[in-house]
Amino acid sequence: MMKVAVLGLGEAGAIFAEAYAAAGQLVIGFDPASTVRTPEGVDRASSTAEAVAGADVVLSLATAAHAVSVAREAASALRSDAVYIDLNAASPQVKTDVARTVDGAARVVDGALIGSVVKFGSKVDILLAGPAAEEAARMLQVVGANAEPIGETVGAASGRKLLRSVFMKGLGALITEALDAGRAAGEEEWMREQVAAALTDGTAALERLDNGTRLHAVRRSQELDASIALLDELRVEAPVSTGAADRHRYLARVTDHPDERLIDAYATIPTAAIGDARDRLGxxxxxxxxxxxGARLSGRALTVRTRPGDNRALHEALTVARPGDVLVVDGGGDDSRALLGELIAERAINKGVRGMVIDGAVRDADELRELGFPVWSAAISPAGPYKDGPGHIGHTIAVGGAVCSPGDIVVADGDGVFVVPRLEAERTLVAARLVLADEAERREAIRRERA
Structure with a gap:
């Protein structure tokens, strides 16, 4: 019997964990999100280190954003002869970083899932690369995986997956756009028939690509970004893939946003504690x-980029803003003309916008205070803005020296503004609460000394 550790109990992690348990193996799982269910037959650990201790094989399915940090948490508890299979949809560089992080604590194998885990389950095709790829293949074949070793170079498997993503993710983006167009024209059923007729699996393939693209828009946009970076290295121009990545980001903004309860939970966490939990980056x-x-807020980022001193894009952003959004505006740091005043704030309140963060100037400071509308800005200027454009909405931006993507969680208070990447929101919230608990203990100890 093998001891199998599964890190990340989301869709793919749960499928593999249940398959190994059904095959009679001892399975220990870990996921930092308390809302993620524990698969049947799986023992749940309280930490990454507890899960991997004594494991023969570790499957990392914690998403690309967490791949290296999870490897770092696991390294000290791994057996030196364990096989650590990183199955996250990450770039070759991330896989190399994982191997460097583990560095002898276990044998790292780069794994790439080729095809839909939802459709094929644990029998999905998997490419494996690394010195222990052959052994990893045997371990995965226990649950029926079609595992293929392709060499000893970590990163080779994920490289092939990224090449495939140029086609598959682009196709998914195109299908969602075609169906939205058909729906808008009142011809959805006809459009669905046309698309299904062009696919080998017909309607089943259409449903899988349409639903899967919408559901996993964030992760797939990041995978496409990695594919585009690879194409850039290969000196292949990628306008279609770039457009597909933008389509995924759009879908992420309108369909795959953080739970309102998660956003509200951040309202009670000081930015200083979040910063401590994230190594002050953000x-x-x-x-x-x-x-x-006295202003403070937490909300979902709706990003805006505009030329200095021009607020046309802010007006456009308010037409698509949803309750819970925070407008995060890259105004180039210009302090000569205000991008926001009382009237825009009134419109934002009507839309349920929670506040704005502007790398630029604003005006009507007294009125904003009276409205109770939270705004953070680089300056205050009485001069009004231009309204000519251009501008962009819903793209990843740099604002105040930090990166902000659509749907990231923005937290702001009297100390400043912090951006939490959406895929790391659950983990960051847990870590920030631990920071607060530790500070409370130390505060009490200091006060006891004073008493």
Whole structure:
């Protein structure tokens, strides 16, 4: 009997964990999100290190964003002869970083899932690359996986997957756009028939690609970004893939946003504690300050990029904003013309927008305070804006020295503004609460000394 550790109990992780348990193996799983269910037959650990301790094989399915940090958490508890299979849809560089992080604590294998785990289950095709690829293939074949070793170079398997993603993710993006167009024209059923007739699996393939693309838009946009980077290295121009990545980001903004309860939970966490939990990476520049004292917010980022001194894009953003959004605006840091005033704030309140963060100037500071509308800005200027454009909505931007993507969680208070990447929101919330608990204990100890 093998001891199998599965890190990440989302869709793919749960499928593999249940398959190994059904095959009579001892399976230990870990996922930091308390809302993720424990698969049947699987023992749940309280940490990554506890899950991997004594394991013969480790399957990392914690998403590309967490691949290296999870490997770091696991390294100290791994057996040196364990096989650590990184199955995250990550770039070759990330897989190499994972191998470097583990560095002798176990034998790292780069794994790439080729095809839909939802459709094929644990019998999905898997490419494997690394010195222990042959052994990893045998371990995966226990649950019926069609595992194919392709060499000893970590990163080779994920490289092939990224090449395939150029086609598959682009096809999924095109299908969602075609169906949305058909729906808007009142011809959805006819359009579905046309697309299904062109696919080998017909309607089943259409449903899988349409639903899967919408459901996993965030992760797939990041995978496409990695594919585009690979094409750039190969000196292959990628306008179609770039468009497909933008389509995924759009879908992520309108269909795959953080749960409102998660956003609200951040309202009680100071930005300082979040910063401590994330190694201080994610703060906007300290020149971006609250317009009025006592303001604080947490919300979902709706990103805006505009030329300095022009607020046409802000007006356009308000037409698509949803309750719970925070407008995060890259205004180039210009302090000569205000991008926001009382009237835009009134419209934002009507849309349920929670506040705005602007790398630029605003005006009507007293009115904003009276409205109770939270705004952080780089400056205050009475001069009004231009309204000519251009501008972009829903793209990843740099604002105040930090990166912000659509749907990231924005938290702001009197100390400043912090951006939490959406895929790391659950893990960050847990870590920030631990920071607060530790601070409370130390505070009490200091006060006891004073008493």
């Amino acid at each position: 703060f906007l520049s300290s020149r971006i300050r609250p317009v009025w004292a």
